[in-house]
Amino acid sequence: MFEAGLLANRRILITGGGSGLGAAMAARFAELGASLVLCGRRAEVLQETAEQLRSHGSQVDTIVCDVRDPQAVEAMLDEIWRVAPLDVLVNNAAATFIAQTERLSARAADAILAPTLHGAMYCTLGAGRRWIDGEHAGVVLSILSTSTITGRAFTVPSAMAKSAVLAMTKSLAVEWGPKQIRLVAIAPGAFPTAGATAQLRPDGRSADPADRVPLGRVGRHDELANLASFLISDQAGYITGEMVVQDGGTHLRGSGAEDLLRWSDQQWSAHRAGRAKS
């Protein structure tokens, strides 16, 4: 679908690039010629993904980094820039779980806000500062959610964090446009991954896309990876401050959390207790 070498000579950092959609984007960017840096908290997950990509001849580095920690983010960016500047940052790392919002402790809310909002902000500010200092063009792609449009019951800290990162995307598109830095975003609908399924679709919650997706199916990882490749490439060089929705029409029908309104307090308590045991 794209010309070979679309992303040649691009150095791209993907946060949370060891698993799920991050790993899918990594594979596609590598096929299109990019060199990659993948970060996350689990070294073995990063290594496994990197080895698979290297076996196809791709240039992939991994850095263990918890994006909740601003000093760790700065150390990671210093390590990257010591070799060569990044061209693209992908804010993909995030966390969520379903819960009754009135029962969230401050620690539970922060467990979601810290990686999803603060992590994306630390990475964006760190990369942006270096691009501006070095007079280097750059692209920030953030993986958000349709909760930025509809809100979403029972994942309120995630909806808040994703909406804040959308505000950052629009604001910095203006502030950093004259510095040749573009900011774009994708709002994915359901793209099943082990992480999303574990956090959002416990036993007893329908996983049938026909119940909620107008197009009647979930998204394919290659579809998201192709959209991401286009948005970070020069082909999208006149797009900034925009979020592209890729959800088979789901958000036009509802937020996707309506079924949870029918859960009883007993069901919620059982879900919470189940999490405590696992």
Ligand SMILES: CCC/C=C/C(=O)SCCNC(=O)CCNC(=O)[C@H](O)C(C)(C)COP(=O)([O-])OP(=O)([O-])OC[C@H]1O[C@@H](n2cnc3c(N)ncnc32)[C@H](O)[C@@H]1OP(=O)([O-])[O-]
């Ligand atoms: C919405 C659609 C768009 C987004 C999609 C995605 O993001 S898909 C991507 C999905 N991928 C990922 O999410 C990957 C990344 N995920 C993670 O890093 C972790 O799963 C975590 C940080 C979300 C939770 O870590 P953990 O379970 O080890 O938690 P912890 O030990 O760090 O505790 C912190 C606090 O949170 C509390 N608490 C926790 N669960 C629940 C609950 N169900 N109910 C109530 N509360 C809960 C816990 O009790 C504690 O508070 P306390 O008791 O001290 O007051």
Ligand SMILES: NC(=O)C1=CN([C@@H]2O[C@H](COP(=O)(O)OP(=O)(O)OC[C@H]3O[C@@H](n4cnc5c(N)ncnc54)[C@H](OP(=O)(O)O)[C@@H]3O)[C@@H](O)[C@H]2O)C=CC1
């Ligand atoms: N899959 C879907 O249907 C949807 C996904 N999204 C978004 O897509 C993105 C990817 O999600 P998905 O692939 O499904 O889920 P995953 O759970 O596979 O991805 C989350 C990644 O983020 C990393 N991560 C989490 N916390 C941190 C942290 N503090 N520091 C560094 N890395 C961290 C994880 O690695 P580690 O644990 O090793 O740190 C993991 O690789 C997220 O932004 C999510 O919100 C949005 C809507 C729908």
